Amino acid sequence: MNINKRIKVAQFGLGPIGISSLRLLARKSWVEVVGGIDIRPELIGRSLGEITGDLSSFPEAKVYESFAALLASTEVDAIVHTAGSKAEQSFAQIRPMLEHGIAVVSSCEELLFPALRAPETTQEIDELCQTTGGRVLGTGVNPGYVLDVLPICLSGVCASVKGVYGERVVDASTRRQPLQKKVGSGMDPEEFRSLASQGKAGHAGFQESLALIANSLGWKIGMISETIDPVIADHDIETAYFSVETGQTAGLHQVVQAETAEGFWIHLDLKMYLDAENPHDMIRLDSSPSIEATIPGGVAGDLATVAALVNAIPSLLNAKPGVRLMTDLSVPHCRESLGMEPALEAESAL
């Protein structure tokens, strides 16, 4: 990578996260934003400055209807993809980019560990990347950091690990409307259970977090068990978006667990509900030495997610082509500039 050359980045998907991603990309000295991609007709052809409300940062870049249309107008090194939770659907959207050797960082939850639900496509896409030089990575905050990369990183100073416990409590009252809706706010508890049992409610990518941990530790886990239950409101709750009465759903409690034949175990516990007390992230390793780490308040949601995506771009460009995992990349970190990084200087990824 030539450190004097900015990385040309485009944004695929212009929902709230995509807009937030563009605003952050505009502030990074090592990025040149070359365009956006969205299928909504009312956006196509408009300038990114207009859409983001930040005219000075995007003098020329605009919205294209497809990756092909973008590529016909500009060069691009990397794409931030924020347009879905399912591995197969995301791979279908990303494939044309990989065919052109682009590096794609995606918020798609299942892409954190795509071999779990799409093993054949993952292998096929990985083989495609070996011939084109393309790279794809799924990341974010959860999945992507607090309940997977963080416990993995903590294990780096352990001689041995027997078990991994992680818990995250999110006060959904402080979050935007889509998250309050996603956790079932105001829903009849039986209706929530019914939707959850059909895979239509709950936090996506939770099993992938567990699979990433197991993979990094070298554990061969069997079945992953997952439960999703409503948290029942014990008092009436009024948010900016929802009115929840006592007895209705105030949020969700989701657990994934697995163990190996040798007795190694992983247990991840997520609660996201309105008026949650003591929001936090906590990791406890049953390890030698034992380690417990707590983040009071927890890692905040949307901005941190966007940061995780943007911060991963240079690391992904420095990684080997293929379907990459967070554990394949260098230690995640924020970057003010790329100028002082010896590993980047030594590279010729671009």
Added chain:
Amino acid sequence: MNINKRIKVAQFGLGPIGISSLRLLARKSWVEVVGGIDIRPELIGRSLGEITGDLSSFPEAKVYESFAALLASTEVDAIVHTAGSKAEQSFAQIRPMLEHGIAVVSSCEELLFPALRAPETTQEIDELCQTTGGRVLGTGVNPGYVLDVLPICLSGVCASVKGVYGERVVDASTRRQPLQKKVGSGMDPEEFRSLASQGKAGHAGFQESLALIANSLGWKIGMISETIDPVIADHDIETAYFSVETGQTAGLHQVVQAETAEGFWIHLDLKMYLDAENPHDMIRLDSSPSIEATIPGGVAGDLATVAALVNAIPSLLNAKPGVRLMTDLSVPHCRESLGMEPALEAESAL
């Protein structure tokens, strides 16, 4: 790297940390211990089983007087180096290994960021590695993890970082004799100050922790300021090794600080003293979003140090040849086996 082939590892330096490293290496299924290296005549030629008290784990491996003697008897892929704190001296010991394309993981504190004190040798060694395929990395717990890699990793979910604060409080009463001695236990405070001002007391590698953080964030810092003061005993203290009277030195308080022209700042604070209350590690980022993480009790010392060294071996073998930093390597983690790691499978580092 052929995942069915174990990594051939030798241990350079057979002090307490070196012995502990051998014991851990023996428990890793992906390691084949091929020998030890130490200059002490009474050790040379003895079996590692005898020296470690673990006869079954080392049926044949023994102690050699030098790397050359080891190499005359066996193949070796990687060496764990635990024999000094100074970059120049360690580079001199490690150079012959790098000439043979070996990967060396070292506990040498200054090698965490060797360009700080030995910029010319670092460049020369890096160039050597480009021709031989050798790799060298400095790591550990402190420096190497709690006050550098951990805050760096936490910045991975930050859109921007203005400042990094880290503190570590170690209860030296719980640690072995060399650490109690190193922190000045029982010394006259003025004598401790005098030794510290001559660079003969204090925690090594602290400025390197700061430099690694600044480098990863892309901050161009100026002068690093460092202070080392005695912690004065406010009561009589009796440990297994020292009797410290009120008014004598009970330990050390060391601080490194730096800032950039733009006002970005790093402040790291280390206290290691007898009878310390509330030992812990704590990181607080002045960032967007802000993040604070606490490890109650702190990451324990010697075993964690050895774990950090051993855990880094496969990551270093997967990295590009050269003088490597922890931030060049994949996210640190413990490994039960290497079998499930796609990145390792795809590699041909060996």
